[in-house]
Amino acid sequence: MTCTCDWNFRRWNPCTGLCETCRGYYKKDPSGKLGSEAAHLDEASFLESYQKEAYPKPSVTVDLVIFTVHNTLLKILLVKRKGHPFQGCWALPGGFVDVGDAYKNQGESLEDAAHRELFEETSLPRGSCFLEQLYTFGIPGRDPRTRVVGVAYYALVPSDLMSQVKAGDDAAETHWFEVSGLPTLAFDHSQIIDVALTRIRGKIDYAPIAFGLVPKEFTVPEFRAVYEAVKGDKYAPANFHRRFRRMLQDGVIVEVPGKRLTSGRPAKVYRGPA
């Protein structure tokens, strides 16, 4: 594999598919200085002799807001902190991003770090949960130890997988808390949760994120229960059904054989997209 630039690459980057020296920018264009091989080699030699700067740097963490719906209630997974600071305090799962040596080996991406933490905390395989970046928190003093920039992600765990969530390898104490009954949290984590709640409550109205909280196969009332748990409000079953019917007509949802028995009329079973 070679970069799309016209000279040899210095280091191959599998994420971008380009050479990390020029990222395909230095093409053989005789008219422009930047297209010259000299510029390419000049930059390459700059990077070879690049002085690792002495300025202080922050630590970077990923923090996870892991949602699920259980018994028509929206819940968040929290862990009890074992060490200082906030020892014994409930907190969001998360940890430091691996940056390798920060030079030749630059470590894992933010998203990979979030997936890794999610797996460490829930033991659920990577494809089984929706995960999306939420917001980045960086107020000085949010961690009393040192300057920490926290990139928050939120994850959606389907309700049928919630019971499979095991305690992490480090045997930290974990618990699913209902969103209206959260304990006092460490750091600025309650603020992070506020932002996450605002995000999913807004987004569920126009994006198909509710599919991330139901099992692969579900009924209309189960689907509606997710909306009610997230929004913290009731939906008129008849009107909700009409919206559902439209998604069915659009092919977003397909009916599957079988019925789900309840205390009343049995419900048809559907399957979401992908």
Place this chain on the structure above:
Amino acid sequence: MTCTCDWNFRRWNPCTGLCETCRGYYKKDPSGKLGSEAAHLDEASFLESYQKEAYPKPSVTVDLVIFTVHNTLLKILLVKRKGHPFQGCWALPGGFVDVGDAYKNQGESLEDAAHRELFEETSLPRGSCFLEQLYTFGIPGRDPRTRVVGVAYYALVPSDLMSQVKAGDDAAETHWFEVSGLPTLAFDHSQIIDVALTRIRGKIDYAPIAFGLVPKEFTVPEFRAVYEAVKGDKYAPANFHRRFRRMLQDGVIVEVPGKRLTSGRPAKVYRGPA
């Protein structure tokens, strides 16, 4: 000023209004271990003796996507890089976040860093532009020098202030580029711009961000031109006017005296919220 905890604070944090040791968590609750003074003092001594960890850390930057609308076109402010890497290449304005010594003095917040960069680049006072966090980019190798986590912000410059934007103090070459005619950009900056465009094109439909791109006083056609520039599409003037009239009835917009002359019937002048 003291923390809302029941003991002395270690370091006062003006952002949170709490002591940075416990953030108000360690209250005098005789029943709980965490409420004990011993726990508070234990954590305080932990922080006193906290070892500055030896793990490599990433650099953190803020990158700015600065929008304005000029002659019915959506434009972005870019700077030409003076040094390596990507010397001579167009790039988003931005820079490293000041983290102080990262311990006792933790430096500036991400938002302050974004405001500072915005001022350095445009010379516009802090209150004159809308600024919001966009997304955080952290793929390894996005900067060939070292691992860099880039927190992107986007800013909206009212069209009447666009001409006041002077070159930054460092006399870097800057230029407003129309979004459909952007040059090849350094780093992953074209990807950042894609995200920013997607954000404002989606958000303008339900949030009042268009007010950030028009002068304080504006006409309906001027307001519509902002929507058309952002969305890259035409709006039926009559239907747009109806939406505008609703905002007027809701008090979001107020009419002000005067008329704006054009080549046809003069337009009334309005003023947005706040």
Place this chain on the structure above:
DNA sequence: TTAATAGTGTCTCTCAGACAATATGCG
């Protein structure tokens, strides 16, 4: 049969797009 819940049909209101019609400046 009754209770309970799933699912359908109908009325009304709001709002968006299409488009006709009117208003107000200029030359």
Place this chain on the structure above:
DNA sequence: CGCATATTGTCTGAGAGACACTATTAA
């Protein structure tokens, strides 16, 4: 007056909320 553009009004269809109604199971 005629032109260009601002501004208003009307028709239609999609979609949401309220609510009456029908369907299907268990007990």
